[in-house]
Amino acid sequence: MKKIARWTLAFAAVMSVSGSAMAINQACGYDVVLKNGLRSIPAGKFACGLAEQSGDLWRDDCVYACKWGVMAAPGAAVSANLVLRQATTLGHFACDEISYQFTDSDICMDSFGPNYGIDTRWQKAILASFIAMEDGYNGVMKSVLRYHSPLSFALTGTFTPSGGC
Numbered sequence: 001m002k003k004i005a006r007w008t009l010a011f012a013a014v015m016s017v018s019g020s021a022m023a024i025n026q027a028c029g030y031d032v033v034l035k036n037g038l039r040s041i042p043a044g045k046f047a048c049g050l051a052e053q054s055g056d057l058w059r060d061d062c063v064y065a066c067k068w069g070v071m072a073a074p075g076a077a078v079s080a081n082l083v084l085r086q087a088t089t090l091g092h093f094a095c096d097e098i099s100y101q102f103t104d105s106d107i108c109m110d111s112f113g114p115n116y117g118i119d120t121r122w123q124k125a126i127l128a129s130f131i132a133m134e135d136g137y138n139g140v141m142k143s144v145l146r147y148h149s150p151l152s153f154a155l156t157g158t159f160t161p162s163g164g165c
Helices: 002-015
Strands: 029-036 039-055 060-073 076-087 106-109 116-118 124-134 141-147 155-162
Touching: 039 076, 039 155, 060 116, 076 124, 124 155
Parallel strands: none
Antiparallel strands: 029 039, 029 155, 039 060, 060 076, 076 106, 076 116, 106 124, 116 124, 124 141, 141 155
């Protein structure tokens, strides 16, 4: 019984170490679907580009400038800008080299300045929080986001890669 427990702990320790690249894939566009309770609402397209690698002696971050847009009606496009931040990990320090691969880590909204998103009514709205995890295998980002409104509640969003990824 002790042998099984040791093997289980050893396997868990090995599996907890991430070995894939840690950056948002800037070569892809994403299709966005927001969930409002049981309803799935298509909320446009999403794309990011690497803006900078910043940080200090102990930790670096990859900073991405992102554009989120939707065609609300024919001829009425709405777009929003947001800045996302992702911490680098051991063995993956150069954001410019790994920004064309999917991630296995967390992504959060940069707290400097206002960030905007598209809400469930296809309107530009200020985001209060945005947290996401991206699957390193298929690139699908699952997020929880909340808009800056007294009546806003948390929504879940799915960002699925599209366009040749």
